[in-house]
Amino acid sequence: MKQSFCFQRTIPVTRRDALRTLSAGFGYLAFAGLSAAEAQQQGTSLDLPKPHFEPRAKRVIFLCMRGGPSHVDTFDYKPLLKQAHGKPSNYGSPWCASPWKFNQHGGSGMWISELFPNLARHADDLCMLNGMHCDQPAHAQAFIQMHTGNFQAVRPSLGAWTLYGLGSESRDLPGFISINPPTATGGAQNYGSSFLPAAYQGTKFTIQDSSQRNRRVDQLRRGEANPYGINNAVNQRISRTQQRDQLDLISALNREKLSRDQHNPLVEGAIENFELAFRMQDAVPGVMDIAGETAETLKLYGINESPTDGFGRQCLLARRFAEAGVRFIELGHGSWDQHSNIQTALADNCAETDKPIAGLLADLKRRDLLKDTLILWGGEFGRTPYSDSGSGRDHNHKGYTMWMAGGGVKGGFQYGRTDEHGYEAVEGKMHIHDWHATILHLLGLDHERLSYRYAGREMRLTDVAGSVATDILA
């Protein structure tokens, strides 16, 4: 597919270009002439690329639960585990029943554990994917594969591909935002653009989490929180009037250069970007400032309450970013890696996220945004239905649960299942490549056609695999 962004440098061939492409020789010069005309027709960087077919979802909110949330304690009801509890399993350690009760919810009768009482009220909006599986039971590899499709090489993230495919609708915010991503387990790779142009990379926002537990655990991993979420959002030295004058001067200097160069897309792009940056200075603090939200809304997300404040703020910001036209929004919560303390730690995690997620679904729905916003929930893998210690569960990539809601998926629908103990996906299996293919499909993109030439071949998010789970499409 064709790029239409201004960083495609075409003509005139500058000294820098000539030096860079010396080995390409005259072929490059001929190409530069051809592509320059094309670039002029393509217009400015703000033009949106066209999807392959009619999209069902315009944007994505990915609720990323880092660490591997246990499926058999949350969304994958396994009554057989109760009877088998303590008895030897086929896998060395004894079976371990969930300490939490499951109940059926909504018109669909979906089984959800008591850990998600608020979310359970939205059961009829959820598309439960009980047959997930991926390639590795190790955090970093699985987390990276979930984000990029490939844990062996550095590849563009799902959000970067989305932006590459659809562009950004926001004129004053980045098109791909990742809030509080971890710096471990792949770090910036998980929101990076790899070989895709850097304009498609995610912008990391860091926000305060008022809950003591998360502050302690995550502060080092996330880095310093900034009241505006990103660096350089405000200028503390120059007044806005002076800065406007300064920008006008920069623009005048750039136009002087442009008149000398005749055609230089890089300079044209720079003029545009300074204006966008100037708008971002207003937009970012504006969108980050939730003071204008009603008390009822804050309560809906559990903001200013313990333990929901931190993730509640993330969820509310996700809605605000969605309204502002941000294409791909990822929220980060964790860790869900409970090897030994599942009774308390899993309950804590669910308590921190249940109300905020339910609030987000309710809020999007009443604003009529849920219909074209695709919500994704899940972590890099699930956990074992057996337990050595009886107090925790280990990594399980063979069968686990993620869910979707909103934009184009069936609500109150369960797709796929694991075996009777919840160890391995046996029906409606969905590999991460299939998950990616389905997400792109919902966004109006054919995962086999969304490609970018790198290292001598057309690269895809799904590499040479992936099939769309048509059963879940509404």
Added chain:
Amino acid sequence: MSGKLDLQRPLGTYLREAGEGGVGQNVFEPVIRAIGANTRSVYLPRVRSVLPEMLETFDAPDASLVTGSRDTTLTPLQSLFLMNNRFVQEQAIALADQLAGLTQKQQVIRLYEVALARTPSQREIQLATEFLARIAEDQADAGRLSGSPGLSSGRFSGRTSGDDAAGMQRGRRSRGSGATEEQPVTRNNEMSPMSPLAIYCQALLSSMEFQLID
């Protein structure tokens, strides 16, 4: 160009200064992001996915990838960096400081020579003159309103108030290479305003002509 580059080779490693911790997660990221060293970039440590903010913003290739040709992108985050980042502001202030003692026209000519390796056109001198007058007037207005002394009086130099703005960037973490003295850390988060000339210098450093080699 701002006269702040330290040509000495730094001694020891950044890790030594960062101290104990989980290498790769807890130590490298904050250290590398906070690098305020004035040494040449050839001495910057390179830790796979972690990059100093400026390099990350301006298309440094991912160190865990084979990269045949480097991207040349334009993003609004780059513009925000040039407009609002302390490092850029400090360089502009230091650059302006070096021009103290010259007439305004000499300052502009010298700046073009130093930054762009050419003499300014008549039109560019005119743009500069108008800009400096406008900013000076604006700062004087602001000064009168707030009752503090006008910021534009006297010679155009980088700093307009007494506190050491240049120390801010490096204050968080000084390299201590022996050749540079420890700079004071400003306690509160306030930063000294910039003189009209420093604001002008920043604009010149933000121009595409300065950024592109062609």
